[in-house]
Amino acid sequence: METPAVPMPKDERERQILNNLTAIQDSLLLLKRDRTKYIRTQDVVVLHDQLIEQIRQVNEIRKGQQTEENRLDKVLESCLQLISLFFMTIGRTTEAPAAYALTSTIKRLLDHLTEARIFSGKDLTSISNTLDRLEGILKNTKKEHSPYLVELLANRESRCRSVLANLRKQLDQLDEPLQVIYERLISVMRSMSLANTKSKFSTSEVQKLKAKLQEINATQVDGKFVDAEGKEYRGSEQVSVLLGHCLRWSDIVLERKGVIPEGFKDKYNILIGIRNDLEKLSLTQAWSLRETDLYDFQRQLDKIDEARVDGNWLDPEGHPAELYVQRTLLYLIRRSYGYIYYLMNSSEPVSEALLPIYNQLQTLKRCLIEVKNSGGVGSVRELYPYSMKLNSIDNMRVDGKFMVGNDIPEGQGNVSELLAECFDLNYELRVAAEELEENENQSPAPQEDAS
Incomplete structure (x- = not known):
């Protein structure tokens, strides 16, 4: 993975920590790339604990000191971002580590909104609601996670709120x-x-x-x-x-008419590709998204965004982009960050190992609600397909748990709750259908006209 050109740590102890963090980063990247099996909670937790120990050591070394950013900070940021996305992938979306990636994306969005000075009240409301949710996560899981991580997240959330308040003031100046x-x-x-x-x-x-x-x-x-x-x-x-x-x-x-000069065509094509891929994911994310995949998109976007000089890009000959090119590229970057924000916010509190079952139940629930809202069914027989599917999913449980091999993936409660909701809907429809059939059987047959 590319690391930005930043200096190495001067402190020998920090150099050792950097080596440890690089090893953790390599392990996280290998785990991310492995598509042969589901990501297991225990694998993520081991790497998380190793990372927290390195953060503890860094804090002890730097306690009370002002230090310039060096390569250790960059690799640490990368590790925290990856761990955060892994926590989303295994379904632990309501825990402190999962909040880190969202705060990074929110910070990017707010920086861009501040720079562009073009934003809507809906933008600010959405971000505010997300920050409220993250604040709740930090309060609820404060005792369960490292104080170093909780403090780091609290500071990031506070900075985001400060920027958000300044943007809100600008809108409040309008009648x-x-x-x-x-x-x-x-x-x-x-x-x-x-x-x-x-x-x-x-x-x-x-x-x-x-x-x-x-x-x-x-x-x-x-x-x-x-x-x-x-x-x-x-x-x-x-x-x-x-x-x-x-x-x-x-x-x-x-x-x-959409024509980009040759000197900026490469950046444009990369950004168009990222935007289009993220747009597809936003439409099919329930079935196709592994949250750790967002890391690669973020890295590409960050690299292009940070390549600006005084807010603008330079072509291969060092000439700055004209207004049309600058605005077009910035739009694509901001749109892509917006998709990443949406996808992170949409992450389900269920491990990717259980997502196929969870998504099937979500679809079943929507179908049953649609049937109910459209007047129910005419006979119990019409419910057989739903009942058979629900029973087949229920029979997958072992001692009440959905197992994947010998593992018990995260999100058992969410999947079981959704299954129970589907059974309840199916039962309501069956009772209504039985009453309808009973009433029809009890109705007197129409008499023939004697004439």
């Missing part, structure tokens, strides 16, 4: 009617950036989006947003500036 217009502008801007990065550029699609901007522009009076009495709304200038940016961007997109 409520302008917040609605602002949200529409953000939506149009993002739709335009999406259209700009499609494999086949559609001029008509971008023109329709530009027409929406012109509609908003037409509601201004002398370049200002005003109320019914002609009084300028608070934040009018800010929204007018954003509208101007959007209109200029629409003209640039229509002019360039």
Whole structure:
């Protein structure tokens, strides 16, 4: 794995810790790449404990000292990221280690939102809710995990909240009617950036989006947003500036039609590939995602994102990217981080070993609810396929546990609870069907007309 060009530790003790961390990192990467078997909890926990011991030693060496970032910090960050994703993969999503990867992604998203100054209230609400959930995880599992890790996560969560509060202040400066217009502008801007990065550029699609901007522009009076009495709304200038940016961007997109200069084509193609792969995963993640796979996407994105000089990329000859290229690449990076955030948030509290069963039960539950909402079934016979599938899953348990070989994977309670919900739904439908059949049998036969 590539390690950024950062200095080696000067302290001999830190050099030894770096060697230990590198060995742990290698073990984690080997475990991640092994697709021949499911990831076992015991394998992850052993490496987690080894990592925590190295963190303890680092803290003791650096206690009360200010140290510059060196290679040890980079490898440690990589190990923590991997361990966090492993905890998600084995289904321990409600424990402190699993929170680390999410805080990293949230920090990236917030940094980009701050840089771009283009974000919606929905963005901030989603991140705020996730931080609330992570805070709850830290409080509930504080006693079970290393104080070094808990303190590290608490500090990261606090920093994220500080950035989030600053972004929220910017939105609060807008009067409520302008917040609605602002949200529409953000939506149009993002739709335009999406259209700009499609494999086949559609001029008509971008023109329709530009027409929406012109509609908003037409509601201004002398370049200002005003109320019914002609009084300028608070934040009018800010929204007018954003509208101007959007209109200029629409003209640039229509002019360039998705064509990227040769000097930046490689970066563009890599980012398009990452964005498309993550988009597919977001549609099929319940069946195809192993959370540790997100590590590779993050590494690629981080490398491209951190290659910027003064916020911009340089082509092979050292020339900075023009505005069109810069915005296009930044959109793809931010969109990809957004997908990673969504996929981490969607991680089920079930080991990947049990996911096939869990996903089948999720599908069964949705089907049974749909049947119930559409009026139930006409006869008990119609429920046979559901009953047979539920019984076949129930029969897979050994002493009440779903086993994989000799292992008892994480998430037993979640799978058993979901199975019980499906049985309850199936039972309700069967009782209703039996009552329906009984009522039909008791109804008197219609009499023939004597005439």
